[in-house]
Amino acid sequence: MSPVRGAVADTFPKLLMHHARARGDRPAMRHKDLGIWQSWTWAEVADAVRAYAVGLSRLGLKRGESIAIVGANRPRLYWTVMAAQMLGAVPVPVYADAVADELAYVLAHAEVRFASVQDQEQVDKLLSIAERLPKLEHMVYDEPRGLRDYDHTRLHSIDDVVAEGRDALRTASVDSWLDGEIAAGSGEDISIILYTSGTTGRSKGVMLTARGCIEAAADTVAFDRLTDRDEVLAYLPLAWVGDHYLNYAQGLVAGFCMACPESTDTAQADLREIGPTFYFAPPRVFESLLTRVMIRMEDASAPKRRMFHYFVDVARRYGEKILNRESVPLSGRLLYGLGELLVYGPLKNVLGFSKIRVAYTAGEAIGPELFSFYRSLGLNLKQLYGQTEAFLYVTAQPDGQIRADTVGPATPNVEIRIAESGEVLFRSPGQFKGYFKEPEKTAETMTEDGFVKTGDAGFFEPKSGHLKIIDRAKDVGRLRSGALFPPKYVENKLKFYPNIKEVVAFGDGRDFVTCFINIDMTAVGNWAERNNVVYASYQELAAIPAVYDMIAAHVDEVNRSLAAEPGMAGAQVKRFLILPKELDADDGELTRTQKVRRGFISERYQPLIDGLYDGSPEATIAVEVTFEDGRKGNISGTVAIRDAAIHPDVAEAAA
């Protein structure tokens, strides 16, 4: 075994066997089943995975072949990843909520011969696209419900496969053969192929080596001082690099315990029960949590509400300073301590944040107020920047250097360079080996000296040395007047209001900025309930004039703040409308990671954009929507357009 920086072994199966020896009776995995948390120790996991690997190899899985994994975060699906890696096969996790067509593309491209799936739903989905997957031979499943009457010649229950492997392992020769297979794995092998979410077209298969994965994970485990006493809740999509990195790779490097939620819908409740010490969530999760907290406080009794607002104000003044170990007057500390007892502690407990030592957020810009709200409660929330091609981390904020508007300096052993075009380039230990079967795309993404192009525009802040990401490099545009138009910047400012869920801004090459707005059903629906406003659907709620008034007030505030910033006055929103439907990944309007697909949306809603720019008070639209089963329907209607006031450029007037 060649030496690996920061870890004891160069492949994940070797790490698993190491933990089984070193901390065999520490918990490695948990899963809530029938309402009770079930735990497996490292020794038990290693045992099950060994048996599973033998079972899979009896079915015919061989070194170098790939096995698809489709489903939610469940121990048996993680075991599939480990078992495949034991045999030197390549696991290919796929987004479980992907529609059949997306799934077919990825599985055909990855040439999978095996698939490990969660339940009947996924089995049906794969069977429905079977003719597009000529190489697919065997499917194994976790959840037997509803599958009893299926043809079981090519379909097997994971438990049966494990049991068969366990039987075979009683023979000493099989046992030593498996040890040989594990030892034969090397750090240079492809450890996993992760498909990108497809923000920019078709998904690409990112090949990562075992050594890269482990060295990158070892760096951040040291950076955040993670140990085998830590605990995480694995609720992020299995196919996303974040889950594979933060939970799987870091877990196997540090030897901490990974808990799997009972189901996708229970993650919030499970979080409270598990009380993880390391946590990651995209900004929108923090946002919707805060919205829910605020809504519930609105409904609380007056004394509670007053107490909440008083102490949130106290936290705003002292909380972040205390977390950053800055000097705070004694009275402030005492008040904060009282607040911890009465408000922050109970609130963190309800949210499942009580034991969190390190929390990260990434993927989108996070509102400064939102960010400081959580930090002021004493939650050590930090930002990182990364992508699948880097095996996640490129930059991360070290403790004590936390800012809402930057993503921090480069993580250890990562080099970053800014190209002349403003694009961020990096070279990192976890950096990918290439896109699977697409060498020309790989070449496009790499510079000659081995740096990876991120596609994001950014710059280093001279004072702090932190990286600041503005937008996708190709998205930053200009108005016809020449004024700068960074769409994301404008959108994010609007999205920081709880009533607004999603915004799509237009303005590149136009005379002024306009935008589409999606209202937040939870927040606005609650407002409607409190004000006796009757509605039956999103479409109806979105068309109510009083809702428009509320949103218009938010737009006005954003315009005012844009006017006050140097160079941003031109980006004020002149006209807006509220979309009659929620943007949805099933309709191709968002990516699976819930990012807006701007180009697609502007084509689909062309008549509405025309309305925004030709000055008419309303516009008519008819769009096709896709239901989860693939059937299609139509939404049509007339959408009102509002004008917003443009504020004079304060920054310029002052100058």
Add this chain to the structure above:
Amino acid sequence: MRAPDAVAAGDTLLAVDNVSLRFGGVKAISDVSFDIRKGEIRAIIGPNGAGKTSMLNCINGFYHPQEGRITFKGETRRRMRPYVAASQGIARTFQNVALFKGMSTLDNIMAGRTLKMNRGFFWQLLRYGPAMAEEIAHRKVVEEIIDFLQIEHIRKVPVGKLPYGLQKRVELARALAMEPELLLLDEPMAGMNLEEKEDMCRFILDVNQQYGTTIALIEHDMGVVMDLSDRVVVLEYGRKIADGTPDEVKRDPRVIDAYLGVAH
């Protein structure tokens, strides 16, 4: 989970012979006969006011028909109380959801196990020893149903706060908790959106296949009825006008006239 098999699959589980039901001068059901075979999904359809719900109410002993006989598992009865019907293995859900709104999903489903509890009130109050063991055993069954119907996330939510589609699912869960031999569903899909309907269809099929539960259902969505059911009985103004497989019923001119209508 299935009760001991007194009746083999395919044999008649429940027979309705010449049943008539009157409320004063109003004839709700007149001279209707049909049977429900073990293991099948049997649909009862008909226009509004045809007597479908009254028929279900007769079967589970809530109404007592003036004439005719109902035979369940070979045993004929004239007057029957709903709780006796329940203890014999007939469970039902209601057209307008009838749950305990202030209680959690879990408690509502546990309520479905009441008839299976052996320990008395005071043992339950103690929650100790045998009562606790019994509670755990019942809870296990209930948790399996919760898992089966995928309602883990609302386990502890008061049902009054749930959307309608989920309430219907909780009601089904409560009926299943009785481990019934015959499950009566009164418009299980009324007022649901497409996605909720599809989920419900899958659950009904799964219940039927996995547990072998015989199901009689009233439903207005013709697509659902024709896809789900093995046999269909059609009522109109309290009379039976057709009985057979979905295909036979669909072609029957009287059914088309009375209910399905003609494509114009």
